[in-house]
Amino acid sequence: MRYLIFSLILFLSISTIAQNTAQIDLDWSETSIFLPNGQKINTLTFTGASLDKKNNWLPEFSLLQKTGSKNDIFSVELLDTEFKLLSSTEKQILQNKSVDNSLKPTIKGVLIRKENYEQVRFIPIRRNKSTGQYEKLVQFKLRFKKQGLRKYSKATNSYVSNSVLQNGKWIKISVDTTSIHKITYDQLIDMGISNPNQVRIFGYGGGMLPKMNSETHPEDLPSIPIYLHIGSDGIFNSGDFLLFFAKGPRKWTYDFNTQEYIHENHLYSNQAYYFISSDQGTPNIISSTSVEPSFTINVDTFDDYQVIDKDEINLLQSGRLWLGQEFDISTNYSFPFNFTNLDTSVPIHITTHLAARSASNTKFTLLSGNTNIGEIDMPSVNTGSYTATYASLEEKHFLNFNPGKDKFEISLNYKKSSPSSIAWLDYLRLNARRKLIFTNDQMAFRDSQSVGAGNISRFQIQDVKPSNLVWDITNQNAIKQIPLTINGNQGTINIRTEQLKEFVIFNPEGSFPTPEIIGEIPNQNLHALKASDLIIICPDKFLSYANQVAEFHRDQDNLRVEIVSPSAIYNEFSSGTPDVAAIRNFLKMLYDNASNDLDIPKYLLLFGDGSYDNKLNSENNTNQILTYQSENSLSPTQSFVTDDFFGLLDDDEGESFGMVDIGIGRFPVNTSDEAKIVTSKILNYSKSDQTDWRSSLCFIGDDEDNNTHMRDANRLAEKVENEEPQYRVQRIFLDNYEQISNSSGQIYPDVNQDINNRVNHGTLIMNYTGHGNENGLAHEHILMLDDILSWKNPNKLPLFMTATCEFSRFDNYRKLSAGEIIFLRDNGGGIGLFTTTRLVFSSPNFTLNQNFYNYVFALNSEGVHNRLGDIMRKTKNNTSSGINKRNFTLLGDPALQLNYPVHKAITLKINDIDISQPTDTLKALSKVKISGAIHSQSNQALNLFNGTIFATIFDKASPKTTRGNDGNPFEYTSQTNILYKGKASVRNGNFKFTFFIPKDINYQFGTGKILYYAAGTDSDAAGYSNNIIIGGTNSNAINDKLGPEIKLYMNDELFSPGGMTDSNPLLLAIVQDSSGINTVGNAIGHDIVAILDQNTDKTIELNDFYESDLDNYQKGKITYRLNDLEPGEHELQLKVWDNVNNSNENNLSFVVSESSDLVIKHLLNYPNPFTTNTGFYFEHNQASRELDVLIQILTISGKLIKTIETTISSAGSRVGPISWDGKDDFGNTIGRGVYFYRVKVRADDGKVVNKFQKLVILK
Known part of the structure; x- marks a missing residue:
């Protein structure tokens, strides 16, 4: 058996010292890659190859092999290799590409859901060092050898069994600066703290959590030591207060390489949070530490820093880089600085980080008054290409600036090279030395120069009073008070400084900032959660809808489901501060705590929209649940958003590196109405129409780029036709249609119509390959907003697979993308989308799309179809590394299973001849009888199956050629001509039907095809038969001269x-x-x-x-x-x-109707006049909507005598009869005469219309 494999999992355990794969053959061809900007790159490829920019677009072979041990290290070697010389055309393609003299396979051990795999990659092209000729590998085997034991990067995290938040009363507070903070006794009482004498503070505030799993993360909420200031009565009561040291959201660390303190702004919050309780035992009071009797270093100056860094502008609305001041209309900004008691003998270290967008080089000048500190050259960027790097980014250090005074200004002047040049300040950071003189009510200090092995530093602080205190705040959880030796107005401390130490000196009677009181939080204990299959992370505003989804999966799928709010996760995993890594760490805890495969979380549903602006810098933001943004923020092809981050759970994974361990989906909902719509879709999907849409797929191919997209779409269609022949495959290739010019360019109105028809008619999966953007698909504007809003397919919702650029850019809060609209669409749209959020490349798209079809119909180890999250996870893990796959996301429920037909329908006889025997040729103008049965997938007859079967008979496959609107025509083969489409009854598992073969068939003899879909009372089935021969004509045809x-x-x-x-x-x-x-x-x-x-x-x-x-x-x-x-x-x-x-x-x-308002016409009752019964009728313009109808019968004087209320649900526009027996509300027969009646109709969108008419009763 031969394998044409890329990204294949071979489920074999390597248990011997050497294990060979089966023979692998590579089927080579030439191809072209089209970048998002339309640039064409010619290269070579083979079936299943990965083409990526990092490999200079040379084809890469990749294989993922499951191994038997997590700890073994393997090497890999190529065996039985067979090479073939490249043709002259192929050599021309490689002319400007670097090709090695030998093949260099790499192997890397990876974990997927705690199971070990070896990943092999290499470029199967070489330049033979003996002959100098280019050669391609066409056949080989791989041998794996054990080489030793692996050392994994192991995270040091451990997990407590219970959170401190599980009991007691808790008050949440916030701070925005790093400093000592003050809370008075009376404030504690106002918070609701019942016993202030037992008050404790928990948390760690501070900067962002690490995004790599191997880095240490805080575990639950540690207790922070506090200082109680108690009056002369010795009792902590009114008039007293506590002090505690809190870290704000901005983080400072010392870089020993650049010898400067660097800062990191918090991407997710402008505050840091802590928690107060008096129910957690005795207070954690700051204790004193001893000082050293002698010292080796004398310190009388210290390091200080200041920074200008505003996070206001995100140039691409993507990534983590946020910029501040814009240099455009104003090209000069000045920034004041004040370093009290500056040590002017030491120059200030200035660091600038600037961005510029200009077609030619520009520069900044850095000034202080009239002093020119230096210049920063800003390289040009390609402003004519939307895929090029948007702006240049430059960091520069200035080490010799000395202002000579405490207060000074630094100015940045931008010199444009053209009016369109524009630039931005990211940050302006200063590191200085100050004299160790105590100022204000608190002063933090540190000294990097004091650090060294065996060092004991004597810190000499001037202007000190005996009442002043010094804390060692190096470790926030173990703050110590250091005895201060006073000599006049000088205080000294002797302390070991083998590591960098941080201190604060303060006046306990001074003025301190007060935290903001957020309020009481409920008890919680996420650390004690048991194993779950599905985790739903949901803001409280959508909780009622999340509960419905959870109950659905518990009842329908027997899944264990937990619903958790983002705020609860932050409370336990990031000290209450929003942080994307807190969500990941919570999931990693569940993952690490799983003692067996069954307890590993399977699915994560993010029940809320996300935004590139994670910190609510803008109005109308949509960050219901945080998003992971890439570090790159300036390259449209390298910057991305991905929910995969939450599923990279093994110890050596994180950021965007690794294999996804859980299936992840997101509901991009922002309002309760949207949450209601999406929830209703999920709950109703499994109950949707049982017709043959469930066994149908549609492939749409764009006509650009030398037919690349139609070619790829056709390959996918053929893959399904060959591997899943029970499904009907339909193709919508743009070049098959007439292209029309209008004021906006070229359009394909018939393509739009056919797509709309296909959606309304129903299809299990709709797959698009080609160009696209947030507004729609293709340059010809197919599948736009008006199309989506016109769909009426509430019971036939497809899954959309869109291999195109940023069709579902859900994190752009300024705009609702076309993909989001499809998912959020009421009364239609899609059940989900496996879709893109940024610019992507055609070749990697195709590889991923191929892998999608490796799993969308595959059965898992339990013999059932994968759920959407499984499909997403396996597709991505078996697609080569790189950014492209991170740009695909699942908008939908990861625990949802598509409406796959459960059983199979088979043909038993044709014209009463058993299918196993040679059957008659089916000829034009002949009547055909077919009988069959419903069987299980294990081929057991299902004699209790009763329902309806939908049968479609196809003529032979035929070659097709497109028009060549934008280039050369594209040729392909498809089987589209339907001879018969009908329904038959299934009784006790058997069915039969008769049909008449049309005169207009292809008279050549060839193989036709039968497709079945059967709907039963509680299950369904699909099947096919492709062993029927169709051709010729019936010489004894009937004589029929009448039309239909x-x-x-x-x-x-x-x-x-x-x-x-x-x-x-x-x-x-x-x-x-x-x-x-x-x-x-x-x-x-x-x-x-x-x-x-x-x-x-x-x-x-x-x-x-x-x-x-x-x-x-x-x-x-x-x-x-x-x-x-x-x-x-x-x-x-x-x-x-x-x-x-x-x-x-x-x-x-x-x-x-001329108006979108509710209109009713032709209101009447019939018969009229009447004696004992009549019916009310009217027409309206709200077809397929639910209408509440109120009919009131009144006397001529206006007295109400009868009220009729009903709800109408109809696909049509005509209502009636609504019957009335001529009696009043008390059941009495009313007298003869003329009466009026009023009809009031209310639509489900709230629109109301009233209309009057009269009737006559004859007695």
């Missing part, structure tokens, strides 16, 4: 000619013919065709919208949704052919 009978309606069969509709009515035709209806369309002019308003240039082909009635091939129904009709009168003409090529026509007039 046609009855035309709008919306439903209650419609009357000239009636009213909305702008998107449903065409309904009931057609009947003794020979059956022709849907093949092989002969010119024999299609089922509708013409609207006599526009013969815009005919509507309806072959695919006909379906025969149950157990009757001679009668059926055509249903087709018309879209965006202009208000006013319209006429529709329908022409239908029978199978022997007789035709007939019928016309229907109708009126589209």
Whole structure:
């Protein structure tokens, strides 16, 4: 057996010292890669290759092999290699690419859900060092050898069994600076602290958590030592206060390489948080530490720092880089600094970090008064390409600036090279030395120069009073008070400084900032959570809807579900401060605590939208749940957002590196209405229509880039046709359609229509390959907002797979992307999207898309289909490393399973001949009888299956050639001509049906195909048969000269000619013919065709919208949704052919309401006059909506005598009869005479209309 493999998991355990793979063959071809800006790159490829910029677009082979041990190190070598010389064309392609002389496979051990895999990668092209010739590898084997034991990067985290927040009363507070803070006794009482004498403070505040798992993270909430200032009565009571040292959101650390203190702004919060309780034992009081009797270093100056860093502008609305002042209209900014008691003998270290966007080089000048400190050169960027780096970014250090005084200004002057040049300040940071003179009420100090092995430093502090105190605040959880030796106005401390120490001296009677009181929080204990399959992270505002989703999965799927709020996670895992790593750490705790495979979390649902602005810097923000943003913020092709971060849970993973361990999906909801819509979709999906949409897929291919996208879409379609033949595959290739020019460019209106039809008709998966953006798909503007809003498919929701650029950029709070609209769409849209959030590349897209189809129909180890999260996780893990796959996200429920048919439908006999025997050729104009059965997947007959089977008979596959609108035509093969489409009854697991083969078939002999979908009372089935031969004609055909009978309606069969509709009515035709209806369309002019308003240039082909009635091939129904009709009168003409090529026509007039408001017309009661019973009728323009109807009968004087209330749910626009027996509300028969009645109609969107009419009773 041969394998053409990229990213393949071979589920073999390597248990011997050497293990070989099976032979691997590479099927080579030439290809072109098209970058998002349209640039074309020619290269070589092979089936399953990964093409990535990091490899200079050379094809990479990748294999993921499961091994038997986590601790073994393996090497890999190539065996039985066979190479082939490159052709002259192939060598030309490689002319400007660097190719090694030998193959260099790399191997890396990775963990996926705690199981070990070896990942092998290499470029299978070499330049033979003996001959100098380029060669490609065409055949080989891999051998794995054990080499020793692996040392994994192990995180030092341990997990407590319970959180301190599990009991007692807790008050949450916040701070915005790093300093000593003060809380008075009276403030504690006001907070609700019942016993201030037992007060304790918990937390750690401070900067952001590490994003790599191998770095140490704080565990739960530590107790912070506090200082109690107690009056002369010796009792902590009114008038007393406590002090504690709190870290604010900005983090400072010392860089021993650059010898400066560097800062990090918090990306997720402007405050840091702590927790107060008096129910956790005795107070944690700061204790004193001893001082050293002698010293080796004398310190009388210290390090200090200040920074200008405003996070206001994100240039790409992506990534972590936020900039401040903009240099455009104003090109000069001055910034004041004040270093009290500056040591002017030491120069200040200035660091600038600046960004600029200009087509030519520009520069900054750094000034202080008239002193030119230096210049910063800013390189140019390519401003003509939207995929190029948006701005240059430069950091520069200035080490020789000495202002000579405490207070000074530093100015930045930007010198533009053109009016369009623009620049921004990221930060301006200063490191200085100050004299160790105590000023203000508190002063923090540290000295990097005092650090050294064995060093004991004597810190000499001037202007000190005996009442002043000094704390060692190096470790916030172990703060110590240091005895201060006073000599006059000088205080000294002797302390070991083998590591950098941080201190604060303060006046305990001084003024200190007071924390902001957030309020009481409920008890919680996430650390004690038991194993769960699905974790739903949900803000409190959506909790009621999250509970519905949770109950659904508990009841329907037997999943263990936990719902957790982001704030609860922050409280236990980031000291209450929002932090993306806190969510990841919470999930990692559950992952690490799992004692077996079954207890590892499987799915994460983020029940809320996200934003690139995680810190609420802007109004109308949408960051319900934080997003992980890439470090790169300036390259449109390298900056990204990904929810994968939350699922990278092994110890050596983090940031965007590693294999995803859980299936992740997000509901991008911001309002309760959106949450309600999405929840309703999830709950109703499994109960949606059981028709053949569940066994249908649609592949859309863009026409750009030398047919690359149609080629890729066709390869995917063929993959499904070959591997999952029970599914119907439909292709919408743009180049098959007429391209029309208008004021906005080229458009494909018929493509839009066909996509809309396919969505409304239903398809399990809709797959798009090509160009796209947040607004829609393709340069020709297909699938735009108006299209999405026109869909009416609430019970046929597809999963969308969009291999295109940023179609679902959910983190742009300024704009709702097309993908989000599809998911949030009420009364239609999609059940989910596996979709993109940033710019992506066509070749990696195709590889990922291929892997998607490796898993979307695959069965897992339990023999059931993967859920959406499983598909997402496995697809990504088996796609090569790189940013491209991180740009794909799942908008949807990761624990949801698609509506896969459960059982299989099989053909048993054709014309009473067993299918295992040679059967007659199916000829044109012949009647065919087919019988079959419903079986389980294990081939057991299901004799209790009862329901309906949908059968579609296809003529032979035929070659197709597109138009070549934007280049060369594209050729492919598809099986699209339908000979018959109908329904038959399934009784006790068996079915049979008869149909008539049309005259207009392809008379050449070849293989046709039967597709089945069967809907039972509690399950369904799908199947196929491709062993039927179709061709030739029946010489004894019937003599039929009559065309079909046609009855035309709008919306439903209650419609009357000239009636009213909305702008998107449903065409309904009931057609009947003794020979059956022709849907093949092989002969010119024999299609089922509708013409609207006599526009013969815009005919509507309806072959695919006909379906025969149950157990009757001679009668059926055509249903087709018309879209965006202009208000006013319209006429529709329908022409239908029978199978022997007789035709007939019928016309229907109708009126589209001029307003989107609710309108009712033709209100009447019939009979009128009446004696004992009448019915009320009216027409409206709100088809397919639920209407509340109130009918009130009144006397001529206005007295109300009867009220009738009902709710109408109808696809049509005509209501009635609503019956009345002529009696009043008390059951009494009312007298003869004239009466009025009022009809009040309310639509489900709140629109109301009233109308009066009169009736006559005859007695």
